Amino acid sequence: MAETILFVLMAIGALVGAVAIVAARNPVYSAMGLLGTLFSVAVLYVLQLAHLVAAVQVIVYAGAVLTLFLFVIMLIGVDKSEDWDEKLPYQRAFVGGLGGVIVLFAGALTVFGNFDWVPAATNTIPEATNGTIQAIAELLFTDWVLAFEATALLLTIAAAGAIGLAHHRREQA
C-alpha cells in the first residue's frame, strides 16, 4: 500500500516537473521543473530497491548536472523573449501527429495488450535485485569492468574537450 501511495505521488511530481520544463518561459523555472522530476525519479528508484542508483541520481544529476545548468543559465542571461514562431514548415503538425500516434499506441497497449510483458515477472520484490553497493560493485568490477574503464576514458575525453572549447574561444577573441 505504501508503495502505491508513494508511486502515485512521485509520478504526479515527475509529470508536473516534466511539463514545467517544456512549458516554462523562464529557463530557470525549467531547471526547477527538472529538479522536481529528478528527485521524484530518485524516490521511484528507492521504491524499486535501487538504493545506490537513487543516491547517485541525487548526487550526480541534482547536484552536479543541475548546478552546471543553472550556472550556464546565469552566465548567458535569462532569455525570456523566445519567439514561438515556428520557422520549420510542418514541424507543429509533425509534433502533433507523433504525439497522437504514441498516445494511441499506449492506449491500445493498455486496453488490448496485457501488462505481463515479462514472462518471468513475479509480483514480489525479489531480493536478488536489492541494489546495495556491494551487489552493484560486484557486477561492475567483474562482468562490466571493460565498460567501466571505457567510461573512465570517455569522461577524461569529455573534460579535455570542454577545456579545449573554452580555451579556443579565448585565443581567438
Added chain:
Amino acid sequence: MIVAAGWYMALAAALFLIGALGLLLRRNALVMFMCIELMLNAVNLTLVSAGRALNDLNGQVAVFFVLVVAAAEVVVGLAIIVAVFRRRATASVDELSELRG
C-alpha cells in the same frame, strides 16, 4: 502490495514523450538540453523497472553507464552552448541556421 512494472513503464513512456515533444517544440538550446536529460531519465527508469521485473541486477548497472554518458554529454554540450553564445550572443537554435562560423 507492490506496483506492477507496467506502471513504471507507462510513467517512463509519458516522461519520454514529454521530453521528445519539448525537444521538438522549444527553441532555447538550454531547454532542449534539459528535455534530453528528461528523456535519458525516462530510459533509466525503464531499465530499473525491467531489472526488477526480470530479477536481474544488470539493469541497475546499465543505468550507471547511462548516467556517466549523460554527465559527459552535459559537460561538452554546455561548453558548446557557451561557445556559440560568445560568438552569436543567442541561445536560440533558430538563429544558428547557417553552417558558417
